[in-house]
Amino acid sequence: MTGRSRSISNLKSQISNSRSRSELQRSLDALLAEVRACRICADFLPLGPRPILRARTSARLLIVGQAPGTRVHATGIPWNDPSGDRLRSWLDLSREGFYDESRIAIIPMGYCYPGRDARGGDLPPRKECAEHWLGRLLAHLPHIETTLLVGQYAQTHYLGARTKDSLTEIVRAWRQYAPQYFPLPHPSFRNLAWLKRNAWFEEELIPALRKRVHELIEVGE
Numbered sequence: 001m002t003g004r005s006r007s008i009s010n011l012k013s014q015i016s017n018s019r020s021r022s023e024l025q026r027s028l029d030a031l032l033a034e035v036r037a038c039r040i041c042a043d044f045l046p047l048g049p050r051p052i053l054r055a056r057t058s059a060r061l062l063i064v065g066q067a068p069g070t071r072v073h074a075t076g077i078p079w080n081d082p083s084g085d086r087l088r089s090w091l092d093l094s095r096e097g098f099y100d101e102s103r104i105a106i107i108p109m110g111y112c113y114p115g116r117d118a119r120g121g122d123l124p125p126r127k128e129c130a131e132h133w134l135g136r137l138l139a140h141l142p143h144i145e146t147t148l149l150v151g152q153y154a155q156t157h158y159l160g161a162r163t164k165d166s167l168t169e170i171v172r173a174w175r176q177y178a179p180q181y182f183p184l185p186h187p188s189f190r191n192l193a194w195l196k197r198n199a200w201f202e203e204e205l206i207p208a209l210r211k212r213v214h215e216l217i218e219v220g221e
């Protein structure tokens with residue numbers, strides 16, 4: 001192949017790649033619109049359906065939490081609460097970096113606020129989200145290289161047979177899952193005592209997590 005025909009062939013392949021990228025993004029936008037209109041669990045949600053998730057096909061990092069709390073439900077912005085502030089500090093990311101959906105997709109296990117149990121804690125994420133939507137959403141995210149599994153619902157779902165009996169055991173074994181997965185405790189104030197008891201988390205896991213996250217998001221599209 002001559003230099004000229006090689007450069008034409010490269011150009012054609014770039015055009016075809018960028019066309020397929022924009023087709024995939026259009027398909028993801030249509031799917032997100034469908035998810036945001038979802039009412040499958042309407043009868044069970046005390047504040048009604050309001051699916052909160054975000055993604056673009058170029059994202060390299062996926063954050064999987066539990067389900068929105070009331071403040072996130074009210075604002076429609078994921079992790080827009082003190083837990084989100086702690087998560088951003090673990091990742092060493094500004095709000096702007098954290099919410100750059102071209103780099104970071106945020107798809108929790110449950111997309112709508114599920115309500116509270118009798119003791120005042122949040123109910124588990126609705127299973128219907130993963131059953132109806134997750135596979136199709138993930139199929140639109142071909143560049144995800146690392147997934148943060150925040151809390152035991154995400155860990156159980158994504159790790160499958162590789163899960164362990166407790167969140168502490170799973171997080172302590174983080175080296176077995178990284179860099180594809182980083183299992184994390186929920187960054188809620190309720191886990192401050194856990195963080196104190198498990199100093200290795202901030203001393204060993206957090207530096208490795210920050211390094212990985214910054215490697216991924218600092219690469220250009």
Ligand code: SF4
Nearest residue numbers: 038040041112128129
């Ligand atoms: S919780 Fe999930 S499945 Fe249920 S209405 Fe919300 S988006 Fe739909």
